[in-house]
Amino acid sequence: MSTDENVCAEAVAPAVAVEAAAAAAPQKPTGAKKAPKPKAVELKNAKGTRDFGPFEMRIREKVFQIITDTYKRHGAVQIDTPVFELKSLLLGQYGEDSKLIYDLADQGGEILALRYDLTVPFARYLAMNRNIKNIKRFQIAKVYRRDNPQIQRGRLREFYQCDFDIAGDFNAPMVPDAEVLSIADEALRKLELGPFTIKVNHRKLLTAALGMAGVPEDLHHTACSSIDKLDKQSKAEVQKELEQKGVTAEAVQKFYLMVDTVTQESSMQVALDKLRDILASTTGVDAEAAAAWTAPLEELVLLEKYLQALGVTSVKFELSLARGLDYYTGLIFEAVLEGALVGSIAGGGRYDNLVGKFSPRNNIPCVGFSLGVERIFSILEAKVKKNAEAELAATQVYVISNSKESITDRMAISSKLWAAGINTEFSHRANPKLLDQFGHCEKNGIPLAVIYGDAEKENKVIKIRNVSTRVETTVPFEDLVSELTKAIQSLEL
Amino acid sequence: MSTDENVCAEAVAPAVAVEAAAAAAPQKPTGAKKAPKPKAVELKNAKGTRDFGPFEMRIREKVFQIITDTYKRHGAVQIDTPVFELKSLLLGQYGEDSKLIYDLADQGGEILALRYDLTVPFARYLAMNRNIKNIKRFQIAKVYRRDNPQIQRGRLREFYQCDFDIAGDFNAPMVPDAEVLSIADEALRKLELGPFTIKVNHRKLLTAALGMAGVPEDLHHTACSSIDKLDKQSKAEVQKELEQKGVTAEAVQKFYLMVDTVTQESSMQVALDKLRDILASTTGVDAEAAAAWTAPLEELVLLEKYLQALGVTSVKFELSLARGLDYYTGLIFEAVLEGALVGSIAGGGRYDNLVGKFSPRNNIPCVGFSLGVERIFSILEAKVKKNAEAELAATQVYVISNSKESITDRMAISSKLWAAGINTEFSHRANPKLLDQFGHCEKNGIPLAVIYGDAEKENKVIKIRNVSTRVETTVPFEDLVSELTKAIQSLEL
Known part of the structure; x- marks a missing residue:
């Protein structure tokens, strides 16, 4: 029911009058033109979208409550941004993924598109509100991707994200990063999905390691996307792909050695120590290249110290974690459920230059993450399906x-x-x-x-x-x- | 932060690789092509949309909580439908207002548009879920109108609606209608906006009254849109408009007499009695026309009896209330704050044929309303602006x-x-x-x-x-x- 119909009543009138006249037609004795039979309306949802009935909504409500409570427990405030943005704002933020952005029709006004995530709108919000120097904010809202939907695997064209981000320059490396990880950990524990691991890496450390292994700099990005598949594909398959891209077998082996050395270690501290040893002993590398891995590695060492203080035990260092590298500048992470095949259920990292891209004189560094709640909904729906209908x-x-x-x-x-x-x-x-x-x-x-x-x-x-x-x-x-x-x-x- | 970047990493890679190469370019001795300087991004919201900061969101949260609690107190369940629908579904439901529907660009798939309200998607949901024979549902979600925005007056192109509807054939006239009114009344009281009135009318009674006054049937719709302005314009102005549309001065006067007679009465029962007397005494009317007003008038008498049992005292009968007449078939109503200039803050009515339009063999009669929460937010934001910032x-x-x-x-x-x-x-x-x-x-x-x-x-x-x-x-x-x-x-x- 709209509250605005009265505003528009006049605009409706002519069309409706025709309809009324058509309805009155049978009473006329002759010559009355029969109203055209209305076309049958196709009854379906737009591809890649679905309705959520009372049962699903009950679960969503509970999940959102747990997440909201957790975010608020850490002092976060909520913001909301529109579903569509100027297309010019979204273009150029997602690389080739821009092809997945839903455009609105050109209707004689601004050129608009549906938001692809909540991060770019948040950065725009910060760029437009320069009085905000630091903020812990969360946003729970739908985002849109004109992707190939796989509804049964929880991949839709319209789906919720639950974002938490800390913006601000605190002059204290890894402190916000550590709190962000502790919040992700806390939210996932409260959701009771079963055991999970948060895999962390550092974008600059990964780049440095690739360089030390002998992967040429112009191949780093494409190499990363292959390396990121190591959780689904065999090493041989990934190596084949890397060699096709022009990475030498030697470089791949060197990099695999680093990955293996740290992967066998459940302790992040030991893993980082071992990686430090490998990198330090790599020969034929200049001082500049050696310096490139020192800073990010020491950041992760500091992070590990903070995570211990925060009591976070689910974090594991994983050198092969790459993620999309477009706006990340430091820490990157991804949470996976142990033994589940649903892919990552949370992901995030540090993005220090995105606000500055929109507001060059007023950049604010940021770190945050998003909970992939659609996957979480699917898991919880399956869990409680049987006995929850009654209490709807x-x-x-x-x-x-x-x-x-x-x-x-x-x-x-x-x-x-x-x-x-x-x-x-x-x-x-x-x-x-x-x-x-x-x-x-x-x-x-x-x-x-x-x-x-x-x-x-x-x-x-x-x-x-x-x-x-x-x-x-x-x-x-x-x-x-x-x-x-x-x-x-x-x-x- | 997206959780899906890894899925898309490969797609991103080529573009990002170019970027990386460009960044590396200064190290090359000669002939390196400079990367094109990025265009300045326009920093603004799409026209008719706005961001909601922490203060506004706190108020929204409280308002949604009050509304949700009220709806649930009456046994309602929640559903959610997608932001966009097949355009074919939306066309033809809103008359000329269809021009306000936001189309998505044709991207080589289905032809889609953003939802204009929550009522048509709800009717589609019922038509597609034939196992649902009756339901009390609510939905709180954003809707989209490519209307002329007036942000300071709370009219946006993206705004929330909070809908409550009862669907089902209960073989008990006016019982769901009375509960719907009592829920609207309860929600508005709980929101503590100040004194309000819920104006009610019956679409069929209005039509019958116009007929009895001598307004030709083919002018009813256009006449209604003029009559609906009586709360903002003088009688003389509205009469002028009606005469221009072809309604005789005599018919206007006859109708005004009816409106005046009932408007002076604060008791709905007395107002209905008086209207019955006027209609019964109208001469030169055949039995069929007389029968046309009897049934809807007796429905309102029954409604009044039920409202008394429910303890609802804010309802007032108003014969000049027209609303948009496209899908309403019986009771129509609208809530206004006393002494405020914000327009209606809630509106709704009975729409018995909308589900049947999508699912002809399985029609379900419905009655419901929508709370115009944007206006409610504006009122409450102004009220608490001063002292609420601290507790965000x-x-x-x-x-x-x-x-x-x-x-x-x-x-x-x-x-x-x-x-x-x-x-x-x-x-x-x-x-x-x-x-x-x-x-x-x-x-x-x-x-x-x-x-x-x-x-x-x-x-x-x-x-x-x-x-x-x-x-x-x-x-x-x-x-x-x-x-x-x-x-x-x-x-x-």
Whole structure:
């Protein structure tokens, strides 16, 4: 229902008048032109989108609540940005992925497109609000990708992201980064999805390691996209791909050695120590190249120290983690569920130059992550599918009577209960049968019924029935709210 | 931050590789082509859209919570539909307003458009889910209108609607209609916007009254859009417009008489009685025309009886209420704040044929309404603007120390507090001054600080400081969580 129809009523009038005239046509004796038969409307969702029914929404609600609570526990505030942005803002931020951006039709105004993520709109927001020097913000909203949808694998063209980011220059390396990782860890634990690992890497360390292994600089990006597949493909397959791209077998082997050395270590600290040893012992490398890996590696060492203080134990260093490298400048990370095939369920990193791209004189460094909630929804939906249907509506009380004349009584009683904050329903049928009403309660998991029939009315009492035990208590009519409140409390114990 | 970058890394690679090569170019001795200077990005929101900062989002959150609680109190479940639909589905539902629909660019797939309201997607949802025979559902989501935006008046191109609808054939006239009105009334009361009136009318009664006044049937629709302006324009102005449209002065006067007679009555029952008298005494009308007003008028009489049982006193009958008539078939209504110039803040009605339009063999009658929350936000933002900024983050505790080395202590303490469910922050600065940290608490309304310096560390204690009273308590370090929990509870009393 729109609240704005009246504003537009006049605009509608001519078309509607034609419709009305057409409807009136049969009454005219002759010559009336028959209104054209309306075309059948195709009944489907746009490709790659889906509806979410009450059951799915109940799960979403719970997931969003857990995530929101976690973000707020760390002092985050919420912002919201529009679903569409100027297309010029989005272009150039996602590399070739720009082809996945949904354009709006040119409708004689601005050239617009649907947002591809929440990070670029956040950076625009910061660039436009220069009074904000630092902020912890979260945003839970839908994003759009004109990608090849695979609905059963949770890959849609419209999907939610739950972003948390810390913006600001704090002059304290890795402190916000460590808190971001601890928040990702906390949110995933609270969601109770099962054991997970957060794989971390450093963009500059990866680049330096590739350089030390002998991968030419102009091949780093394309090499990264191959290396990123090591969690799904065999080393031989990835090596083949790398060689096709022009990386020598020797360089690949050198890099694999580094990856293997750190991968065998469950302790991030030991892994970093070993990597330091390998890099330090690499021969034929100039001082400049050696310096390139020192700074990022020491950042990860500092991160490890902070994660220990924060009690985060799910983080593991993984040199082959690449992610999309477009706007990341430091830490990168990705969370995966152990033993699950759903891919990453969270990912993020540091992006220090994105705000500056929009606002060159007022750059703000940022670090953050996004929870891939669609995958999380799928996992949780599958978990609770069976027994959750019954409690969908969360109705606490059903007001029952069995005569048509009593409908105003049912309404008056319900009205009392709503005013007392009790979730209440009554049958909308003209003449509902008593048994049907009891059946409705049982089917929908409504725990209490109040019964008000002719006998109760005469004696100024009302019955409260526990639907599952079928025990009924008769109480004075005027005590209804207090007695029901007690009954609800005793149910919750 | 996207979780899907790894999927797309390969697609990005070529473009990024070019970028990397360009960046590397200065190292090449000669002939390196300079990368083209990036164009300045225009920093603005798409026309008719705006960002919502932390303050606005806090208000939205509260408003949505009140509305959600009210809808759920009546047993409603939530659904969600996509932001875009097949364009063919939306066309033909809004009359000439279809010109306000945002089209997506033709990108070689389906022809899509952004949703214009939540009612048509809900009807599509029902048509596609034939197992649903009745449902009380709500949906809170953004809709899109390529209208002329007036941001200061709360008219945007992207805005939220909060819809509640009851679908189902209950064989009990006006029962769902009465509950829908009572829910609208309850939500508006809970939002504490000030006194309001819900104006109701019946589409068929309005049509019948126009007929009885002598307005030809083919002019009803266009006449309605003029009549609907009677709350903003003078009678003379509206009469002029009606006469230009071909309605006779006599018909206008006859209709005005009806409107005046009922408008003077604050009691809906008396108003309906008087209208019945006028209509019954109208001469020169055949039995068929007389029958046309009897049924809808008796429906409103029944509605009035039910509203009394439900304790709803804000409803007033208004014969000149027209609204957009495209899909409404019975009750129509609109809520206005008394003495405010913001227009209607809620509106709705019965639409019995919309689902059947999409699913002819499986029609479901519906009645519902939408809360115009953007206007409600504007009102509430203005109300609380002054004193709400301080409590934005809802942070309860700030962990303070004043030496660089203590940052891991701050982290370890914060981590303990997060685990205990306490909203906690600490400074991300490398070497924050004690006074700056106290100042941060005061500025941001953080009520409690815990202080852990060298002395506290040595004595295995920690200080809890009440930020506003500046009273400090020293407690054993191991009692921190329990003592803080007590302190927070005492603050909330």
